[in-house]
Amino acid sequence: MTDMAILYRGVSKVYPDGTTAVDHLDLDIPAGSLTVFVGPSGCGKTTSLRMLNRMVEPTSGTVEINGQDVSSIPAAKLRRSMGYVMQQSGLLPHRTVEDNIATVPRLNGVSKRTARADARQLLASVGLDESLATRYPAQLSGGQQQRVGVARALAADPPILLMDEPFSAVDPVVRQDLQRELLDLQKRLHRTIVFVTHDIDEAVLLGNRVAVFARGGRLAQYTTPEELLRAPADDFVADFIGRDRGFRSLGFDSATVALQPVAAIVSGTGERILLGPGMRDGATGDGGTDDGGAAAGRVAPWQSAAATDPDWLLVVDERRHPLGWLPVSATGEPAPSDQLRVGGTLWHDGDSLRTALDAALSSPSGQAVAVNGDGSVAGVVPGGDVMRAIEEQRSARYDRPEHP
Amino acid sequence: MNWLTNNWHTVLDLAGAHLVQSVLPVVLGLLVSVPLARLAAGSRWLRPLLVTGSSLLYTIPSLTLFVVLPLVLGTRMTSVVNVIVALTLYVVAILVRSCVDAFESLDRDVLQAATAMGYRPARRFFGVELPLAVPVMVAGLRVATVSNISMVSVGAVIGIQSLGTLFTDGLRRSIVAEILVGIVATVLIAVVLDQLLRLLGQVLTRWQRPGTGAREAGGRRRRDTRGPGRTAGGARDATGALAAVESGGARA
Amino acid sequence: MSLVADAAQFLTDPASWSGPSGIPQRLLEHVGYSALTMVIALAVAVPLGLWVGHTRRGGGVVVGLAGALRALPTLGLLTLFTLLMGLGLLPPILALVLLAVPPILSGTYSGIAAVSPALVDAARSMGMTERQVLTRVEIPVALPVILGGIRNAALQVLATVTIVAYINLGGLGRYLIDGLAVRDYARMLGSVVLVAVLALAADAVLALVQRLVTSPGLATAGDRP
The missing domain is CATH 3.40.50.300 (P-loop containing nucleotide triphosphate hydrolases)
Structure with missing residues (x-):
């Protein structure tokens, strides 16, 4: 001491x-x-x-x-x-x-x-x-x-x-x-x-x-x-x-969960992009990101984007700040913009599990939206992943072997 | 005591005259001050006029008024009317200021609640505003009364009859007992009237614990202060206003 | 209205402004008695008020004492002391001091006692000694109220000094008593107008002092009723 x-x-x-x-x-x-x-x-x-x-x-x-x-x-x-x-x-x-x-x-x-x-x-x-x-x-x-x-x-x-x-x-x-x-x-x-x-x-x-x-x-x-x-x-x-x-005790565990990309639509232009780790968010539409190849933010057709929930589309503004979620119909068409559901709380990578869990619980899509320091979307984590992380931390704490 | 047994009739007469000259102004002053203060509260021009005016008036010595008033009123210089008018003016000067403060410090929510319950302005005034302003009014009245009783005796210097006559007469004839009787009688009247007013105040403010009332109603609303400092400052301000009333005291 | 004209003539006559019974001489006497009274009253009442206010002990006694003194008629005291002690300066000054003490005492006491206990607590917890708490916190914060009491006392004394002429002393009241004796109403009028002007001027000066020495941080406290 x-x-x-x-x-x-x-x-x-x-x-x-x-x-x-x-x-x-x-x-x-x-x-x-x-x-x-x-x-x-x-x-x-x-x-x-x-x-x-x-x-x-x-x-x-x-x-x-x-x-x-x-x-x-x-x-x-x-x-x-x-x-x-x-x-x-x-x-x-x-x-x-x-x-x-x-x-x-x-x-x-x-x-x-x-x-x-x-x-x-x-x-x-x-x-x-x-x-x-x-x-x-x-x-x-x-x-x-x-x-x-x-x-x-x-x-x-x-x-x-x-x-x-x-x-x-x-x-x-x-x-x-x-x-x-x-x-x-x-x-x-x-x-x-x-x-x-x-x-x-x-x-x-x-x-x-x-x-x-x-x-x-x-x-x-x-x-x-x-x-x-x-x-x-x-x-x-x-x-x-x-x-x-x-x-509240979750507030002391930092969330070590992997971010995933999310399918998003830009409000105003209606442009569809993929945001998240490994995705470079280029200036779409004017050919400026062609050299980015498959890693570019643009996806067509957008449904093919892996690891995202096909039922929801994240709406962002032109600065990639999250605005909310739009439900997606069975045919893959997003609902009209007046059906926008206000998004949940946000978290930053490195925040506590408490913040991450709250972000997931408060999100209409059940996915916790993570943002970068500038407020732009960094990716999402499904609620299930957060729960798994909580369980891992718990077992690590209580099942820790007495003698290494 | 010999002197008193021989002259108790005179003393009683003078005490009566003294009482009239000191109490009548308090009653008249109260009747004038309350409506005046209500009009002035929140008024842009009447308030500063009254506050400045009463402050100036309070600065004028009573002897000055006793001598000047006959000129204005056409009375004889030894007339009690001069004393009554002069002291009424002082009572107004003391009361108007504290009544304006009292009316302005009333909780706006209480007033709005009263209006919302359907009080008409006149009923609201007598049913809500006046009772809430009572603690400050009683404090002002007590100061005015005690100070009046002391001031009345000064009139004796220019020949107006009161218990003060015992002082001038006692000095001229070198009778210590006469002066002592005058002092004791004056103090007695002051103490009795002060206690009566205190009791009256208690009866009129049964709805609040004694002591806290005057402080609350005496507080001037400060417009430009915010935050926790307000509590400390506000309390000092309110007590200060009352302390200012209380240090008003007797004057000649 | 010829009375007013006569009074004005008395006040403007060069003869009234010279000699041992001239206005300057009487004014000086008037202010002198008042100043002497105030010095003694301040020396008695301020330390007592500070002590009681700071220790918060004996507050009830002080309030009671001030109230009792206030009920005493100054003219009665003046005549009584004169009969008992004879003519001279002592009887009137004693009577006037008893007049001046209550407002100073209650102003000082209540000003200090009204300083927020939290503020005093903060001052002590910063490491101020009791003396520093009094001189650096309580007195500056209570100053507007203390000065209000002093201002009140000064006005009462200036007004009441007029009656010391009744026991054959000087001051501006001299003209009032002398005028009364010979039914010279104009001179009486002139006398009381002079006293009023003096009171107004003194009040203005004291108000200015009060404003100058009050910290702008203390806003509106301590105004007179």
Whole structure:
């Protein structure tokens, strides 16, 4: 295992009124990992987080950071050594965006000019335009405020980042962006991040490791997200993870399935082509691809195209982006274009089995449409192939010989 | 206490005069402010006019009004009418502003729901808008009442009869007891009226928990803020508006 | 309307503008009493309001105290203190300080107490000391409300200083009391108009200060009623 950045040793928090917020917590958090504390409200996850920067003092037990008991470090100094992002961005309303980001460096004695210059650079790294630097928090959207909150937490370049439900107050679309950006940021920066959320999907998406807390401050399970979905420790965890955990666990297996060509028709021109691996999609009709011979995208008659479903025709636009599917009659004629069925979800080669399976399940033809990075069709995979791939992965996991 | 036993009749008379001069303006001011505020709420020209006007009026010292009003009204300078008119103006100045805010901060959904249920504008006003604006109005009324009671005594300086007469008379004749009786009586009236208004407010706002009401209705709608910052900023704004009402206080 | 003309004549007569009882001298006295009062009241009320607002302890006591002080009639205090302590500057300044403290105290307290707890929490978790939380977050955010209270107090004091002439001190109220004694209504009118102009001017200046020192990020908070 890598070295541990954070150690909880027998940590409890009991409030004067007798409620137990955290109950004998033992937890090791590796350096450079993104660890998520997840659980229902009142489970002690935020309390545990706030013990790290001494916003809460434990009733018993010790919290160590890099081998040092936090209670031996002056609170203000300790807090300046780590970044903190909270649900309500907590930005100072009377200061501009750049001065907000510069807060902790300024507390540490960095000159105003340097701190502001650094702040502007940080803006870009959290996906904000530099022109926002002189705005005030009230002039920003919720998502922008959270981004500034993240930039502020990063400003003093802290090795440890504490995030307390940072994305739960923004709308789902923005939340997805923020989650993706956090993962990108972590890939670049390799901080030790402790992230609190009540959303198990967010936990599974972001965490290298997930700590599930139960009511009463008990740590119910602490493991990787894959393991959590596949083998919940008890009924509480299984219940908390909720439905579809088998399906969701597919998200951790990358789909290694072979793409197949698909018969397609170009919307507008009505031109029929074959798209997929080994097919070069030439500019048809003007003879420009004749040298491509049999590998050219053109097929005539199109029914002869191997490995595609004769009952459906994929409709694409002139850039080969998928538009939907048309049913094909017994005589081989495609239905009129007003019968176009909207296509299913799309996946990229290398995406998870979950995405591939969903693409197959949501496709009218039962075939999962894969697209290239530019959005053009890369080929299809029949649903049956995806199921076979799932079965292979399962058997590989459980039938793996104990001794090679 | 000797002085009081000999003069309780005078004290009672003056207290009555004091009460009339301070309470009548509150009632008149309320009757003027509410319709005025309703008209001004959302109006493009009346709102800034009233807000600026009331702010300016509030800046004019009461003694100035006591002396200038006889000129305008044709009253004698020692007439209580001057005090009543002057204090009514102050009450309007305090109430109009907070009532406009209260009406404008009403939840648009509630109003639309009321209209959708078939309320006519007049019924909607008395049945929905007015009750919802009560917490802010009561807060404004309490400030206005306490400040009125203090201001009425100032009239004694230019010879208008009230409990303030006990101060000027007590000073001239060097009777400490007379002044003390005046102070105690003034404070007593202020406390009793303030508590009565508080009770009235509680009775009128049984539909909400005490304390949260004024904050909600006092909040000014901010148009250009979005996102989570709004919650924090909004709360500060609302409490700030109320704090501003409350720091209005007594003046001479 | 000849009264107005007489008052105007009083205000424009060069004789009114010179000498120990001239308008400049009275204006200076008026502003001087007011400034002295405000300095003392600020020194008492602001630290108390900051402390109670920051610790959030004793808020009820402060609100109650401010309310009780507010109900005290200033004229009553002025005459009482004068009888008890004799003539001089102390009795009126004491009475005026008691007038100025409530709005400053409740403005400061409620301004600080209204700062969002989440914001204070964020400031602490960034590693600010209690002192830094107060000076860098709570005071700047509460400043519009605090200044609103101070502005209110200043106006009340400027208006009320008029009555200290009643106990034979100076200030612009001198003309009012003297005019009253000799039934010179024009001079009384001139006096109260001067006080009103002074109040309006002071209010405008304070409003400007309030606007200048308020961060644009704080938008509309702290306006007067």
